Amino acid sequence: MAFSRAEAFAPATVANLGVGFDILGLALEGMGDRAIVEFQDAPGIVITNIEGDGGQLPREPERNVASVSARALLDHIGEKRGLRIKLVKGLPLSSGLGSSAASAVAAVMALNALVGEPFKREELLPFSLEGEALVSGYHADNVAPCLLGGIVLVAGITVDAIRPLPVPENFHLALVTPDFPVPTNTARAILPSEVPLKALIHQTGKVAQLVDALHRGDLEAIGASMEGDTVVEPARACLVPLLTEVRSAAKRAGAIAVYIGGAGPTLCALCDYAPTAERVAAEMKQVYSQAEMESIASHTLVDQTGAKLLQVE
Numbered sequence: 366m367a368f369s370r371a372e373a374f375a376p377a378t379v380a381n382l383g384v385g386f387d388i389l390g391l392a393l394e395g396m397g398d399r400a401i402v403e404f405q406d407a408p409g410i411v412i413t414n415i416e417g418d419g420g421q422l423p424r425e426p427e428r429n430v431a432s433v434s435a436r437a438l439l440d441h442i443g444e445k446r447g448l449r450i451k452l453v454k455g456l457p458l459s460s461g462l463g464s465s466a467a468s469a470v471a472a473v474m475a476l477n478a479l480v481g482e483p484f485k486r487e488e489l490l491p492f493s494l495e496g497e498a499l500v501s502g503y504h505a506d507n508v509a510p511c512l513l514g515g516i517v518l519v520a521g522i523t524v525d526a527i528r529p530l531p532v533p534e535n536f537h538l539a540l541v542t543p544d545f546p547v548p549t550n551t552a553r554a555i556l557p558s559e560v561p562l563k564a565l566i567h568q569t570g571k572v573a574q575l576v577d578a579l580h581r582g583d584l585e586a587i588g589a590s591m592e593g594d595t596v597v598e599p600a601r602a603c604l605v606p607l608l609t610e611v612r613s614a615a616k617r618a619g620a621i622a623v624y625i626g627g628a629g630p631t632l633c634a635l636c637d638y639a640p641t642a643e644r645v646a647a648e649m650k651q652v653y654s655q656a657e658m659e660s661i662a663s664h665t666l667v668d669q670t671g672a673k674l675l676q677v678e
């Protein structure tokens with residue numbers, strides 16, 4: 366059956382989980398981006414409209430993550446027809462919530478349906494990655510959980526390197542995003558180019574502990590591992606306003622651990638109970654309110670589904 370229009374949703378994601386820079390990520394329930402794709406008679410890709418970005422994202426098809434990902438898929442299957450893409454941004458830009466990954470994944474998810482679903486969900490990874498790479502290079506710790514849902518180990522950038530990890534019961538997250546955009550490239554440029562062996566040993570130990578604790582569903586050990594990052598968070602702390610104050614407020618309100626989400630400035634607090642996560646989100650927001658900084662706070666769970674096809678016709 367031939368389709369002419371498809372729409373897909375892709376969730377927010379948080380990469381790194383404190384430790385696990387570029388190799389661990391999870392998907393979040395609730396927020397996300399939508400992409401609507403339609404064939405057109407004229408060749409090439411046109412971004413017809415982007416809602417919710419305040420006019421900030423590039424409309425040129427060679428500079429937009431959604432169209433670059435769509436182009437990679439079209440070229441791979443030798444599809445010559447042109448495409449119109451509309452994006453509805455539900456995620457703030459440069460926030461550490463995987464905004465570029467969500468747009469790229471939503472576009473390829475919709476496009477895959479439009480061309481008759483030649484690819485399984487996980488096979489959409491390389492196309493999604495082409496768009497993400499435009500913004501911050503080849504790392505799959507946002508696009509993989511965005512596509513697949515859950516908590517994901519990303520031991521490389523190929524499909525066979527992606528492994529789902531268990532999502533423990535009572536794994537709740539409180540999030541706060543101050544209105545202080547941090548472009549991923551800036552947050553990557555600030556990182557040390559070399560790491561002393563001692564730091565490497567410490568960091569790999571914490572990642573291993575985290576993976577083990579996820580398998581055992583031990584939230585306290587998960588939290589201790591998440592806060593064990595001695596390489597990335599110390600370098601990026603200067604990019605996240607009031608990190609220390611927010612962490613203290615979250616802990617007072619019952620959070621188990623607080624870490625920088627992705628490249629920041631979103632801060633994620635691990636909690637073991639929904640009402641605690643709600644209270645922690647409110648207290649983290651309060652820290653920014655007292656400093657007269659705008660912020661968005663929420664509490665949520667790990668999305669276990671990943672990107673969703675909403676409509677194809």
Ligand code: HSE
Binds near residue numbers: 380386
């Ligand atoms: N792992 C990446 C980073 C995620 O921390 O730079 C960016 O969203």
